[in-house]
Amino acid sequence: MHLRQTLRNLARTSGFSLTVVLVMALGVGATAALFTVVNSVLLKPLPLPDSDRLVRAWEATSAPGHIHVQVAGGTWGVWREQNHSFEQMAIANEWRFNMAGERGQLPEHLVVEFSTWQALPLLGVQPTLGRLFTSADDVYGANKTVILSWSFWKRRFAGSPGILGQKILLDTQPYTVIGVLPQWFSYPSPRTQLWVTLNPLFSPTVLASHSSHNFEVIGKLKPGITLAAAQDDLSRISYLRAQSQPPNDFIDQSAHVSGLLDADTYRVRTVLNILFAATGCLQLIACLNIANLLVARSASRRRELAIRSALGGSRGRLLLDRLMESMVLCVFGGVFGILFAQLALQWLVSRRDDLPRVESIHLDATALGFALLVALACGLLAGLAPDFADRHDQLLSALQDQSRAVSGSRRSLRFRRALLTIEVALTVVLLIGAGLFLRSYRNLRSTAIGVSSAHTLTLSLNMPYAPEYQKETKLVSIYEQILTRLQRLPGVRAAGFASSLPGQGGGSDQGMTVAEMPRPQGSMIDVEVRFVSPNYFRDLGIPLLRGRTFTGADRLAHGQLAIVSQSFAREYLGSRDPIGLHLRDSNTAPNGITNDKNEVVGVVGDVHLTSSDPIVPIVYFPLWTGVSSDPSVFIRTAGDPFALATTVQKLVASVDPSVAVTDILSYDDLIGKNTADANFNATLLSVFAGLSLVLASVGLFGVLSFLVTMRTSEIGIRMALGAHRQHVLRLLLADGLQPAVVGLMLGIAASAGLTRVLASLLYSTQPLDPIVFALVSLALIIVAALACLLPAWKASRIDPMQALRNE
Numbered sequence: 113m114h115l116r117q118t119l120r121n122l123a124r125t126s127g128f129s130l131t132v133v134l135v136m137a138l139g140v141g142a143t144a145a146l147f148t149v150v151n152s153v154l155l156k157p158l159p160l161p162d163s164d165r166l167v168r169a170w171e172a173t174s175a176p177g178h179i180h181v182q183v184a185g186g187t188w189g190v191w192r193e194q195n196h197s198f199e200q201m202a203i204a205n206e207w208r209f210n211m212a213g214e215r216g217q218l219p220e221h222l223v224v225e226f227s228t229w230q231a232l233p234l235l236g237v238q239p240t241l242g243r244l245f246t247s248a249d250d251v252y253g254a255n256k257t258v259i260l261s262w263s264f265w266k267r268r269f270a271g272s273p274g275i276l277g278q279k280i281l282l283d284t285q286p287y288t289v290i291g292v293l294p295q296w297f298s299y300p301s302p303r304t305q306l307w308v309t310l311n312p313l314f315s316p317t318v319l320a321s322h323s324s325h326n327f328e329v330i331g332k333l334k335p336g337i338t339l340a341a342a343q344d345d346l347s348r349i350s351y352l353r354a355q356s357q358p359p360n361d362f363i364d365q366s367a368h369v370s371g372l373l374d375a376d377t378y379r380v381r382t383v384l385n386i387l388f389a390a391t392g393c394l395q396l397i398a399c400l401n402i403a404n405l406l407v408a409r410s411a412s413r414r415r416e417l418a419i420r421s422a423l424g425g426s427r428g429r430l431l432l433d434r435l436m437e438s439m440v441l442c443v444f445g446g447v448f449g450i451l452f453a454q455l456a457l458q459w460l461v462s463r464r465d466d467l468p469r470v471e472s473i474h475l476d477a478t479a480l481g482f483a484l485l486v487a488l489a490c491g492l493l494a495g496l497a498p499d500f501a502d503r504h505d506q507l508l509s510a511l512q513d514q515s516r517a518v519s520g521s522r523r524s525l526r527f528r529r530a531l532l533t534i535e536v537a538l539t540v541v542l543l544i545g546a547g548l549f550l551r552s553y554r555n556l557r558s559t560a561i562g563v564s565s566a567h568t569l570t571l572s573l574n575m576p577y578a579p580e581y582q583k584e585t586k587l588v589s590i591y592e593q594i595l596t597r598l599q600r601l602p603g604v605r606a607a608g609f610a611s612s613l614p615g616q617g618g619g620s621d622q623g624m625t626v627a628e629m630p631r632p633q634g635s636m637i638d639v640e641v642r643f644v645s646p647n648y649f650r651d652l653g654i655p656l657l658r659g660r661t662f663t664g665a666d667r668l669a670h671g672q673l674a675i676v677s678q679s680f681a682r683e684y685l686g687s688r689d690p691i692g693l694h695l696r697d698s699n700t701a702p703n704g705i706t707n708d709k710n711e712v713v714g715v716v717g718d719v720h721l722t723s724s725d726p727i728v729p730i731v732y733f734p735l736w737t738g739v740s741s742d743p744s745v746f747i748r749t750a751g752d753p754f755a756l757a758t759t760v761q762k763l764v765a766s767v768d769p770s771v772a773v774t775d776i777l778s779y780d781d782l783i784g785k786n787t788a789d790a791n792f793n794a795t796l797l798s799v800f801a802g803l804s805l806v807l808a809s810v811g812l813f814g815v816l817s818f819l820v821t822m823r824t825s826e827i828g829i830r831m832a833l834g835a836h837r838q839h840v841l842r843l844l845l846a847d848g849l850q851p852a853v854v855g856l857m858l859g860i861a862a863s864a865g866l867t868r869v870l871a872s873l874l875y876s877t878q879p880l881d882p883i884v885f886a887l888v889s890l891a892l893i894i895v896a897a898l899a900c901l902l903p904a905w906k907a908s909r910i911d912p913m914q915a916l917r918n919e
Contacts, residue, residue, distance in 0.1 A: 129441060132402050136445020136487060138803055139398030141452030144475070144483040146391040148457060150384050151482075152473040158373050159296060159472075161236030162332065167339065168375035169201075169329040169346055171364040179368040180378075183329045185319035187350065191329070191367075194349050197342040199334050202231035203310065203327040206300070208742075209282040210576050210772040221574055221772040222264075222282075223303040226310045232259070234332050235299060241265075242276045242291030249290075250309040252316055257309065258287040262295040264305040282306070283576030284770050300376065302471045313577065322353070322363050323623075330372065343369040359635070376468045383793055383873060390545065390800045393538045399490040400535040401807045403497035404814060406438060407528050438495030439488065446487025450480065464792060497531070532811045533855040539804040540859020540892060541866060546801035547884035548870055548877055549794035555876040556787045561615040562719030564653035565779035567605075569753035570613060571745050571760065574772040588736050591743070593767045595645060598747060601756065601763070606651035606748040609735050611643040613744045614652070614719035615783040624731065626684065627694040637684055640721065640730045643743075648732075649675075649716050651748060659691045659714030666734045673734060675714040680729035690715050695731065722786040724875050746779065753778055790875065805895060808855075812848060812899040841904050848900030849893070856892055860885060 157163045169191070171181040183191075183203065192201045204227035211220045225231075229250035237244070240262065249257045258280065260269075269275045279286040287308065298304070311319070318324060333342055346367035354365040370378070454475055461473055573594070575581050591609060598607040611620070623636030631637075646664045649656060657678060666673055674695050681690045695710040710733070718727045735743070749756060754776075761773045777785070784791075867879040877884075 128405065132405055132441040133445040133448060135398050135401050135405075135807065136442050136490065137448035137452055138807075139395040139490070140446045140449025140483050140487050141456060142800060142803070143391045143395040143486055144449060144453035144479055145456040145460065146384075146388045147482050148453065148475055148479040149460065149467075149473055150388045151478060153467060153469045154373075154377055154381060154384060156469075156472060158299070158376075160299065160372075163372065165333040165335070166235070166372040167331050167333060167342065167369050168372055169331060169342075170368045171325065171350065172347075172366045172368040173364050181364060182325040183327050184322050184325050184363075185314070185327060186322040187353070187364075188327060188329050189320070190353050191346055191349055195342075195345050197333060197337045197345045198331040200230050200234045201329060201331040202228045202234050203329050204228070204231050204300075205327050206304070207308075207313075207577070208574055209306065209308075210284075210574055210770060211280065211282055221774050222305045223301075224282075224306045224308055225300065225304050226308050226313060228310050231330060232293075232307065234330065237293060237297050239291035240294045241273060242289070244291060245307075245309050250311045252311045252314075254309075254312050256282075256285055256287045256312050257290045258282065259291040259293060259307040260289060261293050261305050261307075262297070263302070265292045282308075283581070284578045285576070298471055301468070322357065323360055339369050339371065343367055359632070380467060382869075383789070386545075386870065386873070387793070387796055390542055390797055393542050394800045394804050395486060395490070397535050397538050397804045397807050399494055400531045400538075401811050402438075402442070402490065403494040404528050404531050404535075404811050406434070406494050407498050407531070434498055435492065435495040439491040442487045442491030442494065443484075446483055449487070450475070450483050453479075453483065460796075497527070528814075529851045532808075532851040533858065535811055536808050536852050536855025536892070536896075537858035537862060539801070539808040540856055540888060541863050542797070542801040542804045543888045543892065544859070544863040544867060544884060545870065546794065546797040547888050548867060548874060548879065548881060549790070549797050551881060551884055552874040552877040553787065553790040553794040556723045556790050557784075559720065559723040559876075561723060561783060562654060562717060563614045563779075565615070565783060567749050567751070567753055568779035569747040569749065569756060569760070570616075570775070570777050570779050570782045571747075571757075571773055572742060572775045573609075573745060573764065574742050574774055576770050584736075590768055590771065591645075591735065594745075594764055597763050597767070598745075598760070601759065603750045603756065604747055605750055606647070607746065608648045608651050609645040609743045609745055610648060611641075611735070611743055612721075613746060613779075613782070614654075615722060615779070615786065616744060617722050617786060622697055622731075625696045627696055629685075629688070629693075637729075639680060640728055642730055642732050643735045644732050645735045652746065654719060655717040657715045657717060659712075661714055661716070662732075662734045666736070672710045673713050674710040675716055675732040676712055677716060677730040677732075678718050679727050680731060681715050683729055723783060724786065724790075790873075793873065805892070808852075808892075809895055809899040812852060812896050813903065844904035845897065845900050848904060849896055852892065852896035852900075856889060860889070 158166065160166060169183065170179065171183050171187060172179040173181060182205075185203070188201065188203045192198075195201070204225055207224045207226050209222050209224045211222055229245035229247055232244045239259065242259070244259065245257065248254065260275070265271060265275065275289050276291070278289050280289060281287075293307070318326070331342075333339075346369060347365075350367050351365045354360075354363050357363060374381075457473060457475065461467075461470060464470070467473070575587065575590075580586055595607060595609060598604060620641050621638055622641045623638055625631050625636060644662065646662050646666070648654075649661045659675070661675065662673065676685075676690055685693070690712045691714070693712045695712065697710070716732070719730070720727060747753065747756060747760065757776050760776075764771055764773050775782075863885070864880060871879050
């Protein structure tokens with residue numbers, strides 16, 4: 113009965129009710145969506161047996177931020193043999209294989225997890241079909257075996273059990289299918305289609321190296337062993353191992369261990385927590401706005417409430433009625449908010465399908481319960497607000513004449529102003545955070561990476577990881593054929609190869625020394641290394657500063673040459689002339705480079721690895737002398753570069769059908785991939801800030817409208833005594849802007865402390881950026897003035913005689 117009466121009361125004020133429901137839906141929807149992401153990605157345990165004992169281990173250096181260094185094969189071997197903390201350890205890493213097409217199909221490029229045989233048993237996985245790897249499968253020279261993921265088995269082989277024991281061609285090599293993983297298992301990501309053993313792919317030399325950091329280590333702790341104890345154990349082993357070897361900058365002396373869940377999510381943990389805190393601010397702003405609306409509604413019903421109180425209605429009964437209305441409105445808002453959250457999650461997942469554990473992001477009972485709890489809490493707090501705004505013992509004064517001027521109404525106004533001040537302060541915090549992210553993103557996108565990217569198509573060639581494709585003569589033949597044909601295509605102005613393009617991200621680094629400038633034993637210069645095709649620098653617009661660039665004559669049989677970047681010459685060579693110096697690498701013959709024959713023949717301009725990375729020293733070698741197995745290709749065109757995409761794929765297939773073409777992007781899009789995180793963060797935080805600004809504007813409008821209503825008689829008297837309309841307009845604008853100005857000051861003070869946590873996520877932007885703070889302040893004052901202008905203007909147009917007659 114009581115609920116029906118509440119619903120009838122709310123139906124009579126449908127505009128008010130719909131406003132409250134909409135405000136609550138926005139707040140609950142945003143909060144529930146981000147809670148779902150945080151809970152699914154950061155809080156839920158991994159769906160693996162004994163997941164609390166599963167860890168990942170890295171090598172670590174003393175340099176800040178270098179605690180997640182990939183592990184050398186030899187280091188893992190020593191850890192596995194000498195540790196006292198782990199039941200089992202394994203190494204693994206992500207790889208790519210080309211699967212041969214059938215009936216004229218192009219090869220399919222697959223994500224593969226290669227590991228030692230212990231990995232899957234360590235993770236507690238049992239196959240749905242067939243068997244797991246054994247130690248016999250994980251021996252150098254053994255027959256190659258493969259285990260399929262459930263999704264790949266269903267998609268490619270229609271779930272046929274007959275695939276067991278069959279051979280499939282991966283990178284032109286036959287692999288025997290020995291098992292199918294269960295449907296629930298999607299570690300390390302849903303993209304992983306296959307698992308293969310590591311030893312048949314890597315030589316014993318690579319697996320015994322202590323300086324080639326290629327792998328990730330996963331392990332299972334013994335019962336009762338803590339992360340700190342395991343880390344100390346591995347660090348002790350690393351330190352003793354390093355002390356027993358000749359000095360080498362590439363052999364690390366400590367380790368870092370973290371839980372497997374933390375290891376999978378540490379890159380996104382900070383930003384997700386910040387975004388979740390932003391939705392919390394938005395939800396609080398929504399709650400304050402609803403409280404303001406309910407206080408206004410209560411003020412407009414003071415005469416009704418006074419009559420009910422005079423007729424014997426207790427304070428508790430009146431409070432219960434208000435709480436019931438507030439709860440009903442907020443629960444309805446929460447229901448619609450859940451629908452909004454579902455839409456928001458679909459958008460978020462489509463935009464950030466690279467998030468770790470993205471497959472687990474969905475509304476579940478925990479998220480629904482959280483949304484309901486938030487709605488009920490807001491309903492309770494907002495429902496109590498009118499009781500704080502008006503004392504019960506002053507309700508009867510509403511029956512007196514001139515009731516608009518009673519102290520109770522003024523108390524209500526002061527309370528609404530206080531709520532609005534807090535609301536504006538929270539809005540300022542969100543606006544400044546969004547402004548910092550937007551400025552950071554703008555700086556990222558405006559950073560010149562050092563090359564000309566207009567009208568340029570980029571793609572990657574994925575070569576089969578097979579013995580014949582490891583021969584330089586084979587690769588050189590394929591690359592030269594592809595490059596020659598690309599350059600002859602109509603509309604192509606230039607084409608070239610590189611092991612990694614500027615703006616694409618880090619490629620590979622290597623320790624080097626200058627033969628003519630000896631260094632202490634074991635001390636190396638760590639530099640980025642790139643292998644590039646002839647005319648690479650000219651075609652990408654990288655300036656030649658000294659000497660010469662590579663030509664087609666600089667082939668495998670013509671000696672070793674090198675070109676260094678300007679920063680390399682400045683940082684490591686000082687005033688010495690780089691031309692004619694010789695570079696030594698840290699290994700005897702990696703990628704075909706041999707010691708003391710890498711003669712520097714030129715110096716070129718600097719480029720950025722990505723927009724967000726600072727300039728680093730780079731050494732370039734001819735592509736033909738250090739052939740990359742998966743080079744990047746750029747094609748500069750006269751018109752739309754994407755018009756050639758299909759033609760290029762067919763051209764590569766005509767040269768070698770086993771070579772897959774992937775990541776076809778314009779050069780601008782390639783650069784943009786590395787700013788996608790910044791773009792997403794700025795966009796999402798800007799949406800939250802925009803919604804909060806709208807809510808704050810509505811609050812300002814409502815407070816000033818209430819103020820005008822309360823002061824109608826006063827305004828009439830002022831104007832009857834000769835006050836000008838402009839004076840009334842200025843007076844009311846000043847009253848309306850007061851909570852905005854106070855909230856702005858509080859918000860700036862809070863932001864000065866809180867934005868420091870954003871420092872690690874900003875690029876070329878200071879947390880206390882004066883431009884952002886100034887623009888946010890100006891924007892808020894303008895929006896607040898506009899929100900206050902309409903009710904103030906209406907008040908200035910009041911007919912004095914009519915106002916006095918109404919009173």
